[in-house]
Structure formats: C-alpha cells, structure tokens
Amino acid sequence: MKNYYLLLTFLGFSGAAVAQGITFSSQTFGGTSSICCGADMNGDFLDDIVTVNAPNVTVYLQKTAGGFEAHTYNVPGLTNNPGWSIAAGDYDRNGFNDLILGGSDRTSVLKANDTGTGFTQLVHTTESNPNVNNFNRYIFSQRNNFIDIDNDGNLDVFACHDVDQNHIYRNDGAGNLVFDISLFVTPALAGNYATVWTDFDNDGDMDMFEAKCRGGSNDYTDPQRINVLYRNNGDGTFTNVAPAAGVADGAQSWSTAFADYDNDGDMDYVLSNVYEDQNKFYRNNGDGTFTDIIATSGINLIRTGDGHVDNGSWEIQQADFNNDGFVDFLWQNSKQLYINNGDMTFTGYNLAFSEGAIGDFNNDGFLDVQTGNKVYYNSGNPNKWLGVKLQGVTSNRSGIGARIEIYGAWGKQIREIRSGEGFSHMSSLNAHFGIGTASAIEKVVVRWPSGTVDTILNPSSNQNLFVLEGSSVLGVDQMTNSDFSVFPNPTSDVLNIKSSNNAANITNAQVFDLSGRVVLSSDASNNTVDVKSLSTGSYIISLKDAEGRQFTKKFIKK
Numbered sequence: 001m002k003n004y005y006l007l008l009t010f011l012g013f014s015g016a017a018v019a020q021g022i023t024f025s026s027q028t029f030g031g032t033s034s035i036c037c038g039a040d041m042n043g044d045f046l047d048d049i050v051t052v053n054a055p056n057v058t059v060y061l062q063k064t065a066g067g068f069e070a071h072t073y074n075v076p077g078l079t080n081n082p083g084w085s086i087a088a089g090d091y092d093r094n095g096f097n098d099l100i101l102g103g104s105d106r107t108s109v110l111k112a113n114d115t116g117t118g119f120t121q122l123v124h125t126t127e128s129n130p131n132v133n134n135f136n137r138y139i140f141s142q143r144n145n146f147i148d149i150d151n152d153g154n155l156d157v158f159a160c161h162d163v164d165q166n167h168i169y170r171n172d173g174a175g176n177l178v179f180d181i182s183l184f185v186t187p188a189l190a191g192n193y194a195t196v197w198t199d200f201d202n203d204g205d206m207d208m209f210e211a212k213c214r215g216g217s218n219d220y221t222d223p224q225r226i227n228v229l230y231r232n233n234g235d236g237t238f239t240n241v242a243p244a245a246g247v248a249d250g251a252q253s254w255s256t257a258f259a260d261y262d263n264d265g266d267m268d269y270v271l272s273n274v275y276e277d278q279n280k281f282y283r284n285n286g287d288g289t290f291t292d293i294i295a296t297s298g299i300n301l302i303r304t305g306d307g308h309v310d311n312g313s314w315e316i317q318q319a320d321f322n323n324d325g326f327v328d329f330l331w332q333n334s335k336q337l338y339i340n341n342g343d344m345t346f347t348g349y350n351l352a353f354s355e356g357a358i359g360d361f362n363n364d365g366f367l368d369v370q371t372g373n374k375v376y377y378n379s380g381n382p383n384k385w386l387g388v389k390l391q392g393v394t395s396n397r398s399g400i401g402a403r404i405e406i407y408g409a410w411g412k413q414i415r416e417i418r419s420g421e422g423f424s425h426m427s428s429l430n431a432h433f434g435i436g437t438a439s440a441i442e443k444v445v446v447r448w449p450s451g452t453v454d455t456i457l458n459p460s461s462n463q464n465l466f467v468l469e470g471s472s473v474l475g476v477d478q479m480t481n482s483d484f485s486v487f488p489n490p491t492s493d494v495l496n497i498k499s500s501n502n503a504a505n506i507t508n509a510q511v512f513d514l515s516g517r518v519v520l521s522s523d524a525s526n527n528t529v530d531v532k533s534l535s536t537g538s539y540i541i542s543l544k545d546a547e548g549r550q551f552t553k554k555f556i557k558k
Contacts (some may be wrong), residue, residue, distance in 0.1 A: 022322045026352070026374045029370070030373070036086070036424075038425075039097055039359070042061055042096065044517070075120070085102035085420060089396070093154075093397045095397070096114070097429075098112050099119070107167065111175075132176050148395070150236055153394055155398065156168065157177055160195055161192050184230075195210045195211075195420075196209050206449070208232075246282075252277050254272050255271075256422075258318070263413055268281070269282050270282075272314060272423075274313065279299065297346055300333065315355040315423045317331070321367055331355070335350060356371030357369065360432065386459065392469045398429055402448050405444070443457050452473065454467050471554050490558045492557070494528050496528055506544070509523075509544070510522075510541070511531065511541050519539070540552055
C-alpha cells in the first residue's frame with residue numbers, strides 16, 4: 001500500500017522474528033511542527049494532524065481515500081505557539097476536540113466551534129470572577145493534559161509549571177475553565193516537567209506521575225527534582241506515594257512512557273533522565289511498588305562513541321509498532337526505537353526520527369509517526385490488530401481516562417486513553433492493539449471513568465471498533481440505561497421508546513453505525529424513531545431526555 005514512498009529505515013530480525021520486522025517510509029504532508037499533534041479533529045475517528053503557527057491553526061484532515069486536506073483557521077489574539085507541549089480533548093462536549101498549548105510564558109486553550117470549522121482562544125470576560133477562563137497569567141508551561149480530575153464527566157486542565165506551583169483549571173460544566181489550584185494541590189515548587197495520568201494501582205481511578213527536573217540544581221535531595229507519584233484516593237484527594245512505591249527518583253527527569261510492557265495487567269514505565277543521570281525501567285510489582293529492571297532489559301546504557309551513560313533521553317513515547325501484542329517505545333536516545341521481545345527485554349534500532357505524534361494516519365491498522373513536515377508511515381506486516389474508538393456519554397465525551405482490555409489466546413492486554421503523554425506531543429485518542437497471528441478476540445472490555453463497563457464479545461480483528469458508553473453493558477449492576485427500552489428489536493421500520501415511570505421525556509435521538517458515524521437524527525418527540533432509511537445491520541441509538549441526560553441502546557435494523 002505504501003511501496004511508492006521513499007524507504008528510509010529497515011528494522012531487521014533474524015530467524016522466526018523476521019515476520020515481525022517493520023519499515024518506515026516518509027512523505028511530506030505540507031505542514032511543519034516540532035511539537036506535534038495527531039488526533040481526530042472532526043469527529044470521524046480518523047487521526048488528523050494539527051500544526052500551530054500563531055495566529056493560525058492548520059488542521060490536516062485525514063481523507064478516507066488517503067492523504068490529507070488542509071484547513072487553516074485564524075484565531076484572533078493568539079500569540080502563543082506550543083513551544084513545549086500540545087494536548088487535545090473535547091472539554092465542552094460539542095463533538096470537536098479543543099487544544100491546550102504550552103509555551104514559555106503561558107498556557108492557551110483553543111476552543112473548537114460547534115461545527116469544527118474554527119477555534120476561539122479562551123479569554124477572561126467575567127469581571128466578577130477573575131479566575132474564569134483567565135489564562136492571561138505567567139506560567140512556564142511544560143506538559144499540559146486534559147483530564148477529568150474530579151470525575152464529574154467534564155475535562156479539566158492540568159498544566160505543569162517549570163518555575164512555580166502547577167496550575168489547574170476546573171471545568172464548571174458550562175463551557176468555562178476556572179483557575180482552581182484546590183482541585184489538585186501540589187507543592188509550591190518549581191521543576192514540574194511532564195505529567196502522565198494512569199491507573200497504576202488498578203483501583204479504577206486515574207493517578208498521576210510527574211517527572212521533575214530543576215536545571216542548575218545538583219542536589220539529588222532537592223524536592224524540585226524528585227519525581228512524584230500521586231495516588232487517587234477516590235474521594236477527591238491525592239497522596240504522593242512515590243517514596244513508598246520506590247520511584248522517588250532525584251535524577252533530572254523529563255519524560256515517562258507508561259504501558260503494560262509484560263502484559264500482566266498493570267502499568268510499568270520507562271523513565272527518561274537527562275544529563276549524566278541513568279535512565280530507569282520500572283516494572284510494576286502489582287502491590288503498589290516498582291522495581292528498576294533496566295540492567296536486564298537490553299536497553300542501551302552507553303552513548304555511542306563517548307563511553308558515558310546515555311544522557312540524551314528527553315522525549316519518550318510508547319506504542320505497539322509491529323502489532324505483535326507487546327508495547328514498544330520510541331525515544332531520543334542512541335537507539336530511537338526499542339522493540340519489545342515479549343520477555344521484558346528490548347532490541348534497539350536506529351531510525352531517521354525519534355519523536356512525534358503517533359497515530360494511524362492512513363487507517364491501515366499500523367501506527368505511524370508525524371514529526372516536522374513529514375509523516376513516517378509504518379509499512380506493516382502480516383500481524384493482526386484492533387482499533388477501539390470511544391465516545392463517552394456520562395463520562396467525558398473523549399473517553400479520556402477510560403481503560404480498554406482485550407482478551408484472547410495471548411491472555412490480556414490493556415490500554416488507557418490519555419490526552420498528552422511523554423514530554424511534548426499529542427498522540428491518537430484511539431486505542432490500538434496488535435494481536436500477532438492470533439485468530440480470534442474473545443472480548444473487549446471498556447471501563448469508563450463513570451464506572452460503566454461495556455463488554456463486546458467476539459469482535460473481528462483488523463477493524464476499528466466503535467464503543468458508545470453504555471451501549472454494550474452486560475452486567476445487571478451496570479444497567480444505567482434501564483430507564484428506557486426500545487422495541488421491537490430487531491425492527492424494520494420504527495423504533496418505539498418506552499420509559500419507566502420516573503424517567504423524563506425523550507427530546508431527541510441520534511443513531512450511530514458501528515464505525516461511530518451519525519447516520520440519523522430525530523427529535524423523537526412522540527417516542528418513536530423512523531429507521532426505514534437505514535441499511536440492514538447493527539446500530540446504536542443515543543437518547544437525550546428533557547433533563548439533558550443521555551442513554552444508549554443497541555438495536556438491529558432488519
């Protein structure tokens with residue numbers, strides 16, 4: 001499919017591993033960005049590319065037939081470029097992803113309009129409350145994240161501050177972001193470099209790890225350079241458990257790549273340390289502690305040619321690039337790509353690139369990388385794959401903070417949906433799994449931040465699976481949609497909606513196909529939806545009542 005591109009790099013394997021080899025080939029796409037963003041920006045679940053050159057934002061929309069279509073939007077008043085980081089997520093739930101830009105003197109939030117055809121920079125306009133949408137404050141803005149800190153279904157903003165206390169903006173649910181440090185209190189200390197939100201202790205809520213680095217400080221006991229791991233207590237508070245977990249590293253750290261590298265059901269992580277500090281590879285012991293296993297991992301500790309400990313490891317990112325079911329990682333090192341051998345050892349390879357936005361930029365089931373003005377396309381191999389695309393209903397619409405599990409002959413694999421990981425870039429909000437040569441997937445389980453659990457049995461491989469929150473609930477204890485039922489199911493002409501005694505009236509309905517595309521909208525004012533125009537197949541109907549609540553059901557059109 002991609003053999004017309006210029007071949008740049010070959011990853012060679014010997015013996016039985018030859019089939020796991022991958023190639024990357026580059027193609028110039030028209031834009032340029034050193035801080036890269038690859039995320040769906042128009043709601044079709046295809047990974048797009050965003051570049052920012054203030055005051056303009058250009059969105060390169062991925063076309064279903066291949067390639068990109070560029071759309072440039074002027075953002076009045078925008079002077080801040082993403083000099084350090086960029087993140088994406090739909091904080092106002094209008095169906096289009098918004099952006100956070102991190103620069104050397106401020107954080108900027110760009111709100112996508114309700115048609116996905118432009119952006120507005122959030123500015124303070126409420127004199128009675130100086131904290132509403134007030135981003136006109138100095139912050140040396142490193143890594144930014146969209147994350148639902150208080151789990152109310154609305155995405156908040158967490159911004160690392162290199163020279164002072166971190167900044168937090170609470171989403172009030174009405175389209176505003178309110179400066180509110182009390183939502184997540186961190187010490188009034190500098191050196192805050194990169195955060196990643198992950199459920200490291202498998203208790204169903206998102207914890208946070210922060211890599212810290214303080215330039216000019218040579219003291220390993222300086223709290224401005226000791227990494228922190230905040231456990232979510234489940235009651236709106238967080239506790240730093242890094243010392244007890246064995247990860248209170250005092251090296252100068254820039255970035256982490258959290259993933260389940262050994263497929264044992266919990267998150268491990270690779271830590272990038274700079275200057276003369278040695279990198280670490282922490283295996284999750286499953287009891288709240290970690291063990292550094294870098295010495296046995298096969299990761300190169302020696303810089304090429306100078307004999308020093310590898311000290312060029314700034315950015316680091318994780319993904320399964322060869323679809324063998326084990327997560328690899330990409331980083332700025334003497335070797336740029338480390339392929340997971342499946343036994344917690346890794347083999348390093350040289351690439352023409354070392355970082356960027358990771359996504360499936362040609363929708364072929366293999367992960368590509370955009371950096372600068374190029375997309376490095378993954379040529380793939382015979383291995384099978386599964387993509388999972390989420391849309392939250394009770395949880396935030398982007399599904400950020402959800403955990404996806406897939407089960408099969410390999411056992412279990414897990415992924416988390418994150419907005420902003422690594423140090424700088426924004427990668428796909430779609431989950432990606434490789435399953436090697438496996439012939440079947442037993443089930444997919446999606447654990448939403450709301451507590452809803454969707455289970456999809458026996459999905460086919462080599463497809464993108466769309467999951468609308470609550471549409472595939474199996475357990476009776478999860479039946480949050482029991483206020484409504486639809487009948488007949490299957491149906492050929494009309495779906496009738498029946499509500500329980502305490503349910504509000506349905507005001508409108510949307511029908512999705514299983515790729516996530518809206519195929520029908522109806523006001524449903526008479527509690528019926530005409531589906532005669534739909535083709536035969538399976539669909540998901542999303543119902544909204546007069547109180548603004550949403551409910552989902554699956555149905556079959558005969």
